[in-house]
Amino acid sequence: MKVHDPVCGMDIETQSAFAKREHMGQTFYFCSQSCVDQFDKDPHRYVMTSATTGFNPERTLSRIELPVADLPMVRPAAKLEAGLLSLNGVDRVTVNAGAGLVQLDYDPQKINLVGLAGAIRSAGYTVDGAQTRIGIENLRCASCVKFIEDELKSTQGVLNAHVNIATQEATVDYLPQNTTLSQLNTAIETWGYKPRPATSDAPVDKQEEAHAREYRKLMNKFWFAAAISVFVMITAYYQVVPILRDWNMDSLRLLWGATALLTLPVMFWSGSDFFTGAWAAFKHRSANMNTLIALGTGAAWLYSTFAILFPSVFPEGTSEPFYDVVAVVIALVVLGQALELRAKGQSSSAIKKLLGLQAKTARVIRDGKEMDIPVEEVLVGDVIQVRPGEKIPVDGVIVEGSSAVDESMLTGESMPASKKMGDEVIGATINKTGAFKFRTTKVGKDTALAQIVKMVQDAQNSKAPIARLADTVSGYFVPIVMILAVWTFVIWFVIGPQPQFVYALVTSVTVLIIACPCALGLATPMSLMVGIGKGAEHGILIRSGEALQTARAIQIVVLDKTGTITKGKPELTDVVLSDQSIVKEDELLKLASSVEKVSEHPLAQAIVEGAQARTLELADVKDFEAIPGYGVSAKVEDKRILIGNLKLMNRENIALGSLEEKSKLLADDGKTPMFIALDGNAAGIIAVADTVKEDSAEAIKALQSMGIEVVMITGDNRRTAEAIARKVGVTRVLAEVLPEDKANNIQKLQAEGKKVAMVGDGINDAPALAQADVGLAIGTGTDVAIEASDITLIKGSLKGVVTAIEVSRATMKNIYQNLVGAFFYNILGLPIAMGLLFPFFGLLLSPMIAGAAMAFSSVTVVGNANRLRGFKPKFSVR
Numbered sequence: 001m002k003v004h005d006p007v008c009g010m011d012i013e014t015q016s017a018f019a020k021r022e023h024m025g026q027t028f029y030f031c032s033q034s035c036v037d038q039f040d041k042d043p044h045r046y047v048m049t050s051a052t053t054g055f056n057p058e059r060t061l062s063r064i065e066l067p068v069a070d071l072p073m074v075r076p077a078a079k080l081e082a083g084l085l086s087l088n089g090v091d092r093v094t095v096n097a098g099a100g101l102v103q104l105d106y107d108p109q110k111i112n113l114v115g116l117a118g119a120i121r122s123a124g125y126t127v128d129g130a131q132t133r134i135g136i137e138n139l140r141c142a143s144c145v146k147f148i149e150d151e152l153k154s155t156q157g158v159l160n161a162h163v164n165i166a167t168q169e170a171t172v173d174y175l176p177q178n179t180t181l182s183q184l185n186t187a188i189e190t191w192g193y194k195p196r197p198a199t200s201d202a203p204v205d206k207q208e209e210a211h212a213r214e215y216r217k218l219m220n221k222f223w224f225a226a227a228i229s230v231f232v233m234i235t236a237y238y239q240v241v242p243i244l245r246d247w248n249m250d251s252l253r254l255l256w257g258a259t260a261l262l263t264l265p266v267m268f269w270s271g272s273d274f275f276t277g278a279w280a281a282f283k284h285r286s287a288n289m290n291t292l293i294a295l296g297t298g299a300a301w302l303y304s305t306f307a308i309l310f311p312s313v314f315p316e317g318t319s320e321p322f323y324d325v326v327a328v329v330i331a332l333v334v335l336g337q338a339l340e341l342r343a344k345g346q347s348s349s350a351i352k353k354l355l356g357l358q359a360k361t362a363r364v365i366r367d368g369k370e371m372d373i374p375v376e377e378v379l380v381g382d383v384i385q386v387r388p389g390e391k392i393p394v395d396g397v398i399v400e401g402s403s404a405v406d407e408s409m410l411t412g413e414s415m416p417a418s419k420k421m422g423d424e425v426i427g428a429t430i431n432k433t434g435a436f437k438f439r440t441t442k443v444g445k446d447t448a449l450a451q452i453v454k455m456v457q458d459a460q461n462s463k464a465p466i467a468r469l470a471d472t473v474s475g476y477f478v479p480i481v482m483i484l485a486v487w488t489f490v491i492w493f494v495i496g497p498q499p500q501f502v503y504a505l506v507t508s509v510t511v512l513i514i515a516c517p518c519a520l521g522l523a524t525p526m527s528l529m530v531g532i533g534k535g536a537e538h539g540i541l542i543r544s545g546e547a548l549q550t551a552r553a554i555q556i557v558v559l560d561k562t563g564t565i566t567k568g569k570p571e572l573t574d575v576v577l578s579d580q581s582i583v584k585e586d587e588l589l590k591l592a593s594s595v596e597k598v599s600e601h602p603l604a605q606a607i608v609e610g611a612q613a614r615t616l617e618l619a620d621v622k623d624f625e626a627i628p629g630y631g632v633s634a635k636v637e638d639k640r641i642l643i644g645n646l647k648l649m650n651r652e653n654i655a656l657g658s659l660e661e662k663s664k665l666l667a668d669d670g671k672t673p674m675f676i677a678l679d680g681n682a683a684g685i686i687a688v689a690d691t692v693k694e695d696s697a698e699a700i701k702a703l704q705s706m707g708i709e710v711v712m713i714t715g716d717n718r719r720t721a722e723a724i725a726r727k728v729g730v731t732r733v734l735a736e737v738l739p740e741d742k743a744n745n746i747q748k749l750q751a752e753g754k755k756v757a758m759v760g761d762g763i764n765d766a767p768a769l770a771q772a773d774v775g776l777a778i779g780t781g782t783d784v785a786i787e788a789s790d791i792t793l794i795k796g797s798l799k800g801v802v803t804a805i806e807v808s809r810a811t812m813k814n815i816y817q818n819l820v821g822a823f824f825y826n827i828l829g830l831p832i833a834m835g836l837l838f839p840f841f842g843l844l845l846s847p848m849i850a851g852a853a854m855a856f857s858s859v860t861v862v863g864n865a866n867r868l869r870g871f872k873p874k875f876s877v878r
Contacts (some may be wrong), residue, residue, distance in 0.1 A: 007035040009065070009099060061091055061105045064113070066175070067128040068120060071097040080123040087111055087119055100128070117159040117173070124770075129159050129175045133198035133457075136188055138214075138273050139168045140337055142474040142521020143288040144191060147281070151187040155179055162462060165518075166525035169198050171458070192280025192290075211341070218338035225270040225331035228262050229324070235259050236324035256308045259323045260301070267297060271330040287478040289517050293333060295482070296512035296847070300325040303505055322506070322847070329513055329851030336855025340522075340862050357428040358449060362393035365437070382440045386431045394427040394443045401436030405429050455541050455792070459532045464545030466815060467524035474517040481515040481830070488834045496835075503835075506847065510833040514850035519825060519857040523818035526865035531811030534871045539794040540804045547790035551774050551808035553755045557703055557801060558734075558746060558768070560760035561714035561721065564778055564798070565700075565728055566690040568761070570603050572610025573671055574687035578659050581683050586616060588684050592676055594619045595634045595641055599626065603672060606688040631674070642677040649675050649682070656682050670723030697728040699798035702874055704729070706805065709754075713737055713745060713768075742768035759793075759801055776801055803873040810871050818861045825857045 002011050010031045014020075017029035019036045030036045068080075080102070084093045089110025094103040104116060117127045136148070145163045152161035152170060157178025163170045172184055185195040199210050235255055238244035244252070268275065274297075277290030304321030362378045363370055363385045370385055375393045378384070383399065386392055392405070404416035407429045416432045419425060425438055427447045444450065485508045492504035528545045535542045542548050562568050575585045583591070593611035596604035598621055611618065622635040630651065631644015642652060646663070649656055654677045656663075663673040663685055671689040675682065700710050713734040714721045721735035734745050746768050749756045758765070758772035769775030769789045777789035778796045793800030833850055837843040 003029050005029065005031045005035055007038050008032075009096065009101065009103070062108050063103065063105050064116075064178075066102045066104065066116065066120070067100055068102050069100065069126045069128050071095065071100055071102075071125065080120065080125060083119045083123045084116065087115065090116070112154065113156075113158060113175075114153045114160055127159050127173070127175075129173050131171065131173050132181065132184070134170045134172065134181075134184060134188065135196040135198045136163070136168050136170060137194040137196050139163075139165055139193060140273075140340070140518065141165075141277060141289040142470075142517045142519075143478050144193070144277065144281075144290075145521060146472065146475045147284065147286060147288065148188055148191050148193070151190060152184060155183055155187045158184070164525050165521050166529045171462075190280070191284070192277045215338060215341050218334055218341060221270040222331055222334045222338055225266045225327055225334060228266050229327040229331050232259050232263060232324050232327045236321070253308050253311070256304070256321050256323070259321070260305050260308070263301060263323050263326045266327050266330055267301065270334055271297065274330070274333075287482060289478065291478060292481060292512045292515055293329070295485075296509045297326045297329055299505065299512075300509050300847070322509075325509065325847040325851075328848045332848070332851045333855045336859055339856075339859045357391075359391035359393040359428065363387075376444070378440055378443050380440055380443055383437055384440060385435070385437050386425075387435050388431060388433055390431050392425050392427055392429050392431060392438075394440050395447045396425055396438040396440040396442075398423050398425060398436050398438045401434055403434030403436050404432040406432055452536065452541060452794075455543060456532060456536045459528075459542050459544055459548075462528075462544040462546070464524055464528060464549040464815075466549060466819075467528070467545060470520050470524055470819065474521045477515070477517040477520065477826075481511065484830060484834065485509075485511040492835065503844075507833065507835050507844065510845050510847045510850045511830060513847050514829045514833040514845070514854050515826060516822070516829075516854045516857045519822035519861045520819070522858055522861045522865075523822050524815050526862050527811055527814040527818060527868060530865050530868040531807055531814070531871075534811075534868060535804065535807045538800075538803050538807070538873055540800055540807060541792040541794065542804070542807070543790050543792075547774055548808050548811055550755065551757065551791065551805055552812040554708060554757045554774060554805060555754040556709045556711055556749055556756045558711045558713050558749065558756060558758045558772070559700075559730070559798070560742075560758075560765050560768075561712055561716060561724055562690060563761040563796075564759050565696045565712065565724060565730075566692050568690065570606040570672075570688045571691050572606050572613075572686070573689045573691065574666060574673075574685070576659070576662055576666075576685040576687070578682045578684050579657060580681065582681075583678065583683060585684075586614060588676060589614065589686065590616045590618065591636050591639065591641055591678070592643055592674075592686050594621055594636045595624065595632060595643055597621070598624050598634075599632055603674070603688045607686060610688075639678050640680070643674055643686075646675065649677065652677065652680070654680060654682050659685055667719065668723055670720045670727070692724060692727050693797065696798050699802055700728050700730060702799075702802045703805075706802070708805070711749070713742060715739065740767070743771040746771045757801075759798070761796070776804060806873050807871065810868060814865060814868050818864055821864070822857065822861060825853075829853060 003014055003017075004010070005012055006028050008031065012029055012031050014029055018032050019030045021028045021030070021036070021039060028039065030039065071080075081093050081095060084090050084102070084104065087106075089107040090104060091107070092103075092105040095101075096103065102120070106116065117129075120127055139145075139148075142165055145165050148170065149161050149163045152158055152163075152172055155174075157175040159173040159175065161170060161172045170184075170188065174184070188195045234241055234244070235252075238247070238252060238255075244255075247255070271293070274290045274293040277288060278294035281288045281291055300322045304323050304326075307321055359375055361372045362375050362382075363372055364378060365383045365385060378394050384393060384396065386403075388403070398419055398421050400421065402418070402420040405419050405425060406416045407426060419436070424441075426449070427442075428449045442448070445454070488511050489504045489508035492507050493500050496503045524545075528548065531548060532542050532545075535548075542551075559565050572589075575589050577583075577585060577588065581588070589607075589611050593608045593616065596607045597618055608618075619636050624632065624634040626632050627644065627648065630648035631642065633640070633642050635641070642648060642654070646656075646660070654675075656675065659675065659682055663675070666673040666685065666687045669689075671687040673685045673687045676684050676686060703710050709732065710730050711732045711734060712721065712725050712728075712730045714724075715737055716724075716735060718733070718735040721733050725731070725733045737745055742765065746756055746758055750771075750773070755773045757774040757776060758768045759776045759778070760766075760769055761778035765777075769777060774791060775789040776791045776793060778793055778800075791804050793804065829850070833845050835844055837845075
């Protein structure tokens with residue numbers, strides 16, 4: 001059995017340990033004498049409840065080892081150590097870069113694991129924990145969100161936790177060696193909710209089945225409560241019912257007694273979630289939305305029952321029951337929840353669309369036989385046959401055949417991409433014309449589609465900063481409403497008109513029922529869910545709610561030149577003949593590309609591809625010689641050819657004439673000119689350049705029209721950089737910037753007090769992407785750049801930047817509308833419920849109307865969020 005040496009942390013076998021010690025009921029094993037000596041000096045220091053964390057009864061400090069990614073091996077992680085030591089409660093920090101561990105001694109009374117993990121993230125590192133999503137049944141109470149989050153965060157081994165009321169799921173980062181899934185489930189259960197598998201991880205049909213099942217359950221509860229409500233309403237307004245109005249009071253009391261029994265199943269079946277939720281909150285000495293409804297309907301039922309059992313206790317005319325309030329309010333609130341659930345189903349349509357793209361089966365070749373199997377059973381290394389018109393089931397590389405593939409679901413490009421042997425194909429894209437076989441490289445959750453879906457789900461489950469404010473307000477909201485209800489009861493009972501007790505009860509119950517923290521809690525997550533989904537539909541993958549909120553306020557967009565504004569690949573742009581040239585343009589290009597086909601120069605391939613595009617047949621080359629710093633020379637068709645820079649022409653004493661001036665004009669235009677001489681005479685110039693993407697200028701103009709300053713950053717010389725900038729309409733250029741200085745330049749722009757976005761695609765852009773307020777990575781770029789970014793543009797077009805900012809602005813506008821609406825509803829509704837209109841107009845709000853208003857305020861918020869589904873971007877990137 002392997003154990004940790006408590007001193008150095010080395011893994012050792014118990015039977016081959018150098019020595020062992022018994023101390024305070026624990027056995028410790030050591031790798032060497034020095035570790036034994038160190039232990040013997042202070043054995044209490046090493047007493048722990050587990051190999052990685054524990055509590056020493058003789059002191060208040062706990063010790064924990066956190067696995068941290070990307071610890072530097074060469075230089076010390078000074079920023080990380082300083083950041084942790086600055087925390088109140090942290091006593092000692094030891095960084096072991098080789099093992100990728102940070103060992104901490106800390107006081108759990110002063111700081112928890114969530115705080116430690118936050119400090120590590122702030123220093124630019126990540127804790128290597130596991131992540132899980134847990135579904136929470138019937139989570140509809142906004143104020144419960146913060147309670148469950150805090151409970152999860154206080155669980156041992158939890159690094160972070162987010163609860164999303166829109167998806168009814170908790171996303172938890174934790175250390176598997178310190179906590180278990182059952183402990184996480186227990187944390188949720190303590191607040192009266194039942195954990196379940198996260199539906200977002202299930203197939204689309206399973207998600208829809210679970211959604212439909214929950215909707216049916218709520219509607220069954222509503223119809224039952226509604227049926228009882230009809231009977232209860234008849235007994236409540238007996239004065240207008242022909243037969244009942246002639247009954248005497250004793251007969252009516254018997255009828256009301258039957259009504260009391262009938263409303264019990266309404267309360268404890270239709271309204272069961274309210275009472276179980278209220279009880280769970282009460283056990284934690286807290287209050288939530290369920291508390292308000294349970295208190296309001298419970299108080300109405302108790303008063304009514306007491307009034308019919310002991311009518312003589314009450315003043316004349318005040319002993320009539322309010323069972324109608326109980327039944328109708330519960331029916332209306334449950335109906336509101338059902339309608340809200342149905343609207344939420346529409347909100348998550350983007351994920352369903354993405355999941356629906358996946359092929360259901362794959363035609364696998366095993367042992368020389370073709371067989372159709374479910375896509376879930378495909379293994380890495382399988383060879384799959386794809387016929388025309390079929391979906392490609394998983395990711396892989398073509399091993400036989402060729403075709404054109406429609407990749408619009410991934411890149412947004414409407415034109416099919418041609419694929420040949422050795423090319424990569426992506427799962428869920430559609431094969432158009434040819435048939436081919438490919439070997440699978442990624443299956444299941446590793447495919448590009450699965451990664452996109454996971455990124456969107458993670459973003460939808462994240463919180464924007466404004467959502468944290470709404471959650472905090474919701475947490476204080478319920479206690480404030482309960483205090484207002486008590487004040488209302490006291491004021492009406494003391495100074496209200498007769499019958500004072502009835503007025504006091506009705507108004508206080510109305511206050512409890514009309515208050516709706518749910519509308520506040522739903523305002524942000526619902527809009528985020530729809531907005532992030534719309535982004536995904538248009539090829540914009542937003543990693544978090546925070547990135548979406550920040551993107552709205554962007555004032556400067558910094559664009560890397562190579563691969564972002566330009567295509568990132570040199571192309572042939574010009575063939576210029578000299579005045580005395582003895583060959584034509586195509587002949588000159590043929591001779592030059594024949595020489596360059598054997599050259600290893602980066603620009604040589606651009607010349608060869610330019611000749612191939614004109615279907616020119618290349619000739620054989622003799623006596624090829626590369627001249628470092630100058631160019632190349634060779635013989636083609638018995639002609640001596642020189643291709644190179646001005647220094648080469650001067651060295652060979654070749655008169656250039658007007659070509660030298662033309663080369664300067666080409667260079668001013670951002671191109672690289674190369675002189676060509678045939679048999680000692682200047683023949684012309686061939687120019688290549690990293691050409692601008694077709695839509696870059698249009699996208700930059702759109703950004704500027706949105707009030708955003710566009711800056712170009714590049715390592716190229718200023719002359720080339722400014723030539724490209726002029727082409728695309730950029731006026732501010734940061735040229736000759738070394739890769740390591742890009743992040744510093746972003747920092748300088750931020751020092752101007754501006755919110756800065758960085759758009760890049762290369763490894764050297766990753767630090768700048770991380771430094772920017774929002775980093776946007778071109779999806780055709782490197783994995784490192786994409787990992788460092790906040791937003792990924794699947795298509796390599798700058799139009800995606802415009803769409804990302806438009807999505808952000810539209811979503812945040814929708815969130816503000818929801819929040820203003822929710823605040824306005826509560827600020828207006830509560831005073832009216834307390835009886836503000838009674839002194840002026842003699843009007844009191846009925847608890848039943850209050851229940852309807854409360855139920856439909858949440859539906860209104862969800863409905864407004866769904867308006868985002870009609871969002872249309874300025875550019876159709878998709």
